[in-house]
Structure formats: structure tokens, C-alpha cells
Amino acid sequence: MAPRRDAVVVGSGPNGLAAAITLARAGREVVVFERNATPGGGMRSAPLTLPGFTHDVCSTVQALLLASPFFLRHDLFAHRGLHFAHPSVPLAHPFDDRPAALLHRSVDDTATQFSRHDAHAYRALMQPLVDDAQALIDDLVGPLKLPRHPLAAARFGVNAVLPATLMARRHFHDDSAQALMLGMATHGMVPLQRLATGAFALVLGMLGHAVGWPFARGGSHRISDAMVDELRALGGEVICDHEVRGGDDLDARCVMLDVTPRQVLSITGDRFGGVYRRQLEGYRYGPGAFKVDWALDGPVPWRDPRCAQAGTVHVCGAAREVIDSEAAVGRGEHPERPFVLLTQPSFADPTRTPPGMHAVWAYCHVPNGSTVDMTARIEAQVERFAPGFGERILQRSVHPPRQLELYNPNYVGGDINGGVQDLRQLFTRPAVRLVPYTTPDRSVYVCSSATPPGGGVHGIAGMLAAEAALRRAY
Secondary structure, eight states, X not given: OXXXXXXXXXXXXXXXXXXXXXXXXXXXXXXXXXXXXXXXXTOOEEOOSSTTOOEESSOOBOHHHHHOHHHHHSOOSGGGTXXXXXXXXXXXXXXXXXXXEEEOSSHHHHHTXXXXXXXXXXXXXXXXXXXXXXXXXXXXXXXXXXXXXXXXXXXXXXXXXXXXXXXXXXXXXXXXXXXXXXXXXXXXXXXXXXXXXXXXHHHHHHHHHHXXXXXXXXXXXXXXXXXXXXXXXXXXXXXXXXXXXSGGGXXXXXXXXXXXXXXXHXXXXXXXXXXXXXXXXXXXXXXXXXXXXXXXXXXXXXSSGGGGGEEEEEESOSHHHHHHHHHHHXXXXXXXXXXXXXXXXXXXXXXXXXXXXEEEEEEEEEOTTOOOOOHHHHHHHHHHHSTTHHHHEEEEEEEOHHHHHHHXXXXXXXXXXXXXXXXXXXXXXXXXXXXXXXXXXXXXXXXXXTSTTOSSSOOHHHHXXXXXXXXXXX
16 A cells, blocks of 8 residues: 655654755655644744743754755745844853953954964964865764865864863963863763864854854744745645654655654654664763743843853853863763853844843753752852843743753753764764664654754754655655
């Protein structure tokens, strides 16, 4: 009996929608099922605090999107009403005893704030990567493969494979430059003494210089709106409030699962066995996030006022504090002074708040599934570098790991990256296969953040999974 549908996509996050668009552009009839009332996965916005305040529920900073081969290939920007707001400075890292370190769009402007040695080292490290940025992104995305730009890949790899702690000490003498690099490395949610954590710092720094760390104007939901509009224009369908539990929903010539291994096994039942099933059952999830959104009656009162220019602020202090905070989480502990990643998009995008007010969010890393309330510790860290911050708070909305998982089951235990992104699991996620998006069933594919290149709003996993299906299932 022929399958009822041509192609089904389970989940409407950036990868699920990218997979659907890729299949629809190839002439396939596509339906996307989404369990929530609105599409988007990590690209949703909501009035989490007060009327007139738009908060991004998860993803806010969109550097990966602007460099993504999927979004560059499919122009989903202006013609779908999607525009980006760039802060004056992508990133700031404040300190107790000295001026903040700023990541400027210009490599040279960033370097000149450091000592002579560190300025020279920063230019030597980052400028070649920025010059080769698009070539590097093209080579780094997806599963392991021979690079098309071997010299650029080699320049990147010699430092990327190092622990972030060693990379920072190897290149920089002073704490400010080291802390700036280590703060970017924490986005990988892996202890910074681990191999290949240097890669996270290099990629994010490179993107900050090459394309910036912008925000979707009006909220991250504008990205999913644009992608849904594009899919519908291609004849695709999105059905919300529909949780897939297997059965007839999977009766299709091609099934794309924008879910992590735990949900893959739940949805597919006993379809998989043997080695593949054991690999999915052994898939490792990483630390969780504890997130707080605030409605403020004015800007964050940073002690160093230049931090107000930054879209993102790494709130922790000296390099040693950054290292210790992430190491504690890696041991299953809750740091008293956590590394806090804070975004303040309403400076660059005032459409998100009433005039003069600001929407700010921050999160820290916690052990997977943590039930410890980190609100006071997060706010104390912000107050440390912005005295009077607490007096600006009109209302807060708190999202501990369990609530994040209820919002999106892919965030298992609060893991917003869809699984540990360490060297062991970065390219073999979710299982060791030549093409990691495939499964033993030629009609079923995994296209979530649990496949290369991992977490973030980029659509690359969905695009590559759909291309694998077009080669294999049709």
C-alpha cells in the first residue's frame, strides 16, 4: 500500500522548517506537525512579563543565521518582512576593577583595547579567520568531511582543537583578553578545560566580526513567521496543536524528525532496534539553562556605561571566575557566582518595549534537570556590575530547566543545545553513521539540533537531512 503522504516533518523549529522548505523546493508535498499552538521551536516570542514587552522565549542573538548556508541559499529576509537590528557593539564583558572588554565589529577596534602583546596576538588569531569566515562556515557545518578550503580549515583547527583555557593562555598575557575569549567559549555549555572548547570561542568571535550578533527586529518569532510564509508559498502545510505519537502520522514516504533521541524513540516505537537503538538510548544530554526575563523601567545601569552599547553582556568577571563557574556545573554543582549570559535587544530594537523601557533576559548554566532556584544568584551577578539594577525591575518571568522542557521537549533537562556538544559527540550526534541524519529505516531521518552542527538557529541540520532524504528516500 502506498504511503498516505509524500513528506512529513515532526517539529517546526528552525531545522524542521528548513527541512520542509528544502523538500518543498524539490517538488515534494510537505506537511509539518507542531505540538504547540504556534510554530517556531526556539524562535518564539511572547509577552512574558507586562503588556507591550516582547520577550524571546529562547533564541535571541542570530549570528549563526546570518552566516548559515541555508539562509544564504534561500533569501528569507526582506522579501518576507524579516529585518535585523545590529547593536553598536556585539558583546561586552565587564570587570570589577577595570573597564569592560568589548568585542567590536572591527578586529582592529577590538585589539586596540588590549596591551601591545595581546593586541598583536588578537589580530594574528582572529583576522585570518574573519577573512575566511564564509569558507570556514561552509567547511565546518555538517558531518566530518574533507575540507574544501584546507588552508583555512588548518588555521582554524590548530587552535580550535585546544581546550579554551589553554588557547586563551597560549595567545594572551592579560586577563581581559583571556576572559573575553573564555566567555564566548561558554556558549558551548562544556567545561572549558575540555578539548575543542576553543572552537566555540573562535567561531562566535569570528561571526561577531564578520556578520555581527544581531536580533530579529520585532522578536525571534519573525524568523519562524518568514519561514512558514516561505513554506506555504511553496505549497507546504503547517498544522499546530498536533502532537505526533507515531501511527498514521508517520505514514509517509519521507519522515523528518526535528526532535532529539529521547523523542525519536518515543515517536517511532519499536521501529528501531540493535546498535542504532542502543546508541540513541545512550545519547548524552548536557547542562540545563536557568533563564530569567525582566521588564525594566529603564536601561540596565552598567557601571561601565559602554556595556549599554552591547547586545550581549557576559556577566561574571575575571577569567578564573568564568572557568570555575563552568567547571562547577560540569561537576553537577550550582556556582554561587554563575557565569551569566545577558541580552538587551531593546537598545537596538526599540519596537520590543514601550518608550524608554527595556526587555532584558539572562540565563546561567545549571546541572541537567536542576530544581535549584538561581534567580537571586543571577540578579546578584548583574547587580555586581550594574548597581541599582534591582530597582529597575518592573516584573520578572522565571524559566527553570523543567519549564523550558515543558515548553519544548527537545530541551531535555533544560539542555537548549539538544545534547552535549563535546568532542566525542559533536560530529557523531545522534549516532555513529556515515550520514548522521539517516536511520536504519530509509524513510525516517533526524534533523534536529541533536545532529551536526548542533544547537543554534541556522537551519543547516534540516537542510542537510532533507538533502540526504532526497538522495535516499526518493
